[in-house]
Amino acid sequence: MCPGWTKPWRRSLLRLRGAKVVRAVLWLLALFGIAVGSALFAAGNPGTVTFFWPPYRVDLSLNLVLLGLLALFVVLHLALGALDAFAGIPGQARRWRLQQKERLVQSSLVDALVHLVAGRFVRARKAAEYALAMHTRADAKDELPGRSLRIQAILHLLAAESAHAVQDHSLRDTHFHQATELLNIPEVSGTQEGFYMRAARWALDDHDAPAAAQWLERLPQGAARRTVALRLRFRVARMQGENAVALETVRLLVKHRAISLSNGASISQALALELLHAGQDTGQILTTWDFLDEEERTLPDVALGMAKHWLAKGGDAEQSRQWLLPVWERMVQDTKALSPLQRMRLVRVLETGLLAQYEAPEVKWVSRIEAAQRAQARDPLLQYLCAVMCVRLSLWGKAQHLLRQCIATSPDPQIKGDAQRILVSLEQQKG
Numbered sequence: 001m002c003p004g005w006t007k008p009w010r011r012s013l014l015r016l017r018g019a020k021v022v023r024a025v026l027w028l029l030a031l032f033g034i035a036v037g038s039a040l041f042a043a044g045n046p047g048t049v050t051f052f053w054p055p056y057r058v059d060l061s062l063n064l065v066l067l068g069l070l071a072l073f074v075v076l077h078l079a080l081g082a083l084d085a086f087a088g089i090p091g092q093a094r095r096w097r098l099q100q101k102e103r104l105v106q107s108s109l110v111d112a113l114v115h116l117v118a119g120r121f122v123r124a125r126k127a128a129e130y131a132l133a134m135h136t137r138a139d140a141k142d143e144l145p146g147r148s149l150r151i152q153a154i155l156h157l158l159a160a161e162s163a164h165a166v167q168d169h170s171l172r173d174t175h176f177h178q179a180t181e182l183l184n185i186p187e188v189s190g191t192q193e194g195f196y197m198r199a200a201r202w203a204l205d206d207h208d209a210p211a212a213a214q215w216l217e218r219l220p221q222g223a224a225r226r227t228v229a230l231r232l233r234f235r236v237a238r239m240q241g242e243n244a245v246a247l248e249t250v251r252l253l254v255k256h257r258a259i260s261l262s263n264g265a266s267i268s269q270a271l272a273l274e275l276l277h278a279g280q281d282t283g284q285i286l287t288t289w290d291f292l293d294e295e296e297r298t299l300p301d302v303a304l305g306m307a308k309h310w311l312a313k314g315g316d317a318e319q320s321r322q323w324l325l326p327v328w329e330r331m332v333q334d335t336k337a338l339s340p341l342q343r344m345r346l347v348r349v350l351e352t353g354l355l356a357q358y359e360a361p362e363v364k365w366v367s368r369i370e371a372a373q374r375a376q377a378r379d380p381l382l383q384y385l386c387a388v389m390c391v392r393l394s395l396w397g398k399a400q401h402l403l404r405q406c407i408a409t410s411p412d413p414q415i416k417g418d419a420q421r422i423l424v425s426l427e428q429q430k431g
Contacts, residue, residue: 125162153182193223209239227258317353380410
């Protein structure tokens with residue numbers, strides 16, 4: 001140990017010892033002073049106390065009277081203490097029985113938890129039922145009824161959980177009903193949140209989504225936003241097909257860091273696509289798009305699915321290209337930002353929008369596609385897309401040149417076949 005640290009420690013220890021020594025010396029001096037004062041008072045005290053009991057007279061020394069009073073006080077004090085201890089024997093016996101009962105209940109409660117965690121559900125149920133039997137004994141009642149009732153409710157819950165694990169639904173419902181009856185008592189009402197969450201999970205395990213939703217609705221607002229409750233609500237929403245509620249729940253789970261960002265993004269993407277595909281017309285699709293947040297809209301698969309479904313329902317191609325602009329910019333800035341399948345889908349959706357509209361595409365998009373094709377001149381997908389745009393703008397010569405390059409370099413048979421079909425159609429139009 002460093003000497004710099006030992007010196008202050010030794011100094012504090014010496015100071016503590018010095019204080020104790022000084023205190024002992026002071027007490028000893030005080031006792032000596034009291035003894036000397038008492039001796040001087042008793043030695044030089046000529047007073048007497050006279051008791052008259054006709055026809056008798058008794059003269060006693062004042063010192064003797066004082067000693068007698070002191071002895072009488074001590075005897076009375078000891079007698080009263082003995083009587084109090086004798087009168088408290090029944091209470092001590094009751095407290096001893098209560099201690100024994102609490103020890104048995106706690107031991108059985110720990111055994112039930114250990115067996116439940118270890119997967120020995122029958123033993124866990126028996127331990128919980130034994131603890132209930134010991135807890136409800138009439139020969140030892142708890143002085144705090146609220147604490148006793150809470151323990152009883154928890155034991156019923158453990159027994160119900162063990163019965164649920166072995167698919168004994170009748171016994172589970174019996175114990176849970178007895179526990180919920182105790183929840184109406186004010187001293188036990190603070191534990192109702194855990195009971196409601198457990199009942200919701202049991203209902204989900206039984207594939208009863210409406211019952212699980214009813215249990216979750218009973219939770220207060222603060223408890224409903226906890227991670228466990230959000231996970232249960234997500235399962236209920238997925239089981240009932242409520243994708244909007246499930247998407248909001250996933251957002252809260254990501255916010256609370258209950259799931260990782262990558263997993264949350266993949267789940268949000270799947271839910272958003274299901275919501276988009278559920279739209280039957282352009283109005284429903286726009287409503288669903290407005291429901292999504294900014295991060296969900298920029299997901300490539302979500303934007304691509306949205307644009308494709310929008311065009312399939314007769315939506316405006318300009319609007320679809322506006323939704324695809326973040327995905328297009330990501331692909332142009334980094335060629336590896338999108339997977340080959342996503343690049344193919346982007347080109348196909350843009351092709352559908354170019355061929356579906358009656359008016360020419362916007363000048364900005366024409367310049368964007370041409371700039372991307374010039375920057376990546378050997379990319380067959382961009383060659384094909386630029387050729388389709390040139391066909392739409394009646395630029396036959398440039399379209400034929402790009403189509404021939406695409407046919408020569410494209411490894412995808414579908415793109416190559418479509419390019420050949422368009423090229424043949426152009427040659428037929430030229431005669």
